């Protein structure tokens with residue numbers, strides 16, 4: 001065991017970050033080490049599963065946890081914290097009942113074994129995956145349904161967002177939109193499953209108006225969590241997975257547990273151009289949740305993604321808090337060079353260390369990036385919870401790490417530019433990350449100087465409580 005030789009983390013510490021947070025609060029953050037930069041102005045929004053049990057009845061998978069949005073607003077060197085659960089009808093019904101009423105997509109079943117779950121196809125919209133501000137609306141996103149609109153200041157839940165009726169009740173909007181910094185448009189997609197999966201590409205303009213750029217049909221079951229965006233292409237990795245719905249229909253398994261990686265089947269890149277033409281290119285089998293960024297260069301597409309050698313699912317009927325990290329497959333950062341004319345795909349590993357949640361400077365979305373920031377494990381090999389932030393320089397290959405081990409556990413990093421000047425250095429800015437500090441059983445918002453990532457944090461803002469491990473978030477220059 002790696003842990004025995006060098007205590008990188010203790011399981012008990014890590015598990016504490018999966019305790020539910022029951023409270024909803026709004027307060028000024030007073031306990032601060034260092035100084036919040038005066039130039040830092042705007043609001044950091046984060047989403048993630050805030051409640052992982054109901055009265056001690058635990059959800060089977062963290063992705064099934066109820067979405068809780070946090071906002072940390074910065075102005076004049078001060079910071080204000082707000083959090084609220086997304087008040088979906090299912091959340092309110094379960095709160096009232098005091099027990100689990102719905103099946104979760106990934107690992108949560110109602111009580112009563114298969115009899116209690118058979119033919120119940122209603123999965124709960126947990127609205128827990130991402131939160132973005134666009135067109136005056138704050139949207140809590142979950143990929144199998146429409147977003148929930150929230151009040152950006154109070155975080156009160158307003159309504160399910162239909163974009164003026166353009167998204168019907170059964171339609172979906174992905175949890176991973178990409179914002180084109182040159183136009184301000186937010187690009188997203190939705191997948192409607194069927195014998196042929198339909199992928200819709202959505203553009204949400206600066207004023208919040210949604211339009212459909214194209215609709216493409218792809219044969220078979222698609223598991224598309226994320227996509228990459230360039231000015232001319234919307235890029236998906238079609239993981240070679242199959243979905244056997246029988247155990248789900250019979251109530252034996254959750255939907256997520258019915259997904260298998262098809263052995264010896266290639267992964268496919270789906271390149272959709274602006275007119276909706278689809279080109280498919282094969283590459284070695286692997287599984288991708290998250291792309292870092294893509295850009296076009298000399299008729300090629302450069303795409304950086306975190307790849308797993310298999311579909312990383314949990315064993316059914318086990319508590320995810322008890323997983324054996326030595327058996328969990330590691331995601332690694334790879335670079336794909338795709339040539340649509342020659343129909344070739346080359347790949348090379350960029351970061352070998354197990355990592356997740358890759359991000360770039362917002363102005364680089366769809367454009368050439370030099371730096372990537374990604375959550376990583378604290379040791380050089382094996383697998384463990386994410387405890388470090390990595391900065392990877394694509395030009396020189398340099399890799400730097402800021403570790404919070406042994407008692408700090410990190411979430412997705414967010415890069416915030418120091419100024420609006422488009423000529424400023426690509427790493428001129430801050431990397432913000434929520435860190436669960438097990439020694440104080442609370443979370444810190446840590447601000448790192450991206451140009452001195454290994455140095456002491458610029459500021460550490462101690463929250464009054466912990467924030468359960470989250471998923472994704474975003475930063476806006478508007479102060480709420």
Ligand code: CO
Nearest residue numbers: 225289290472
């Ligand atoms: Co994601």
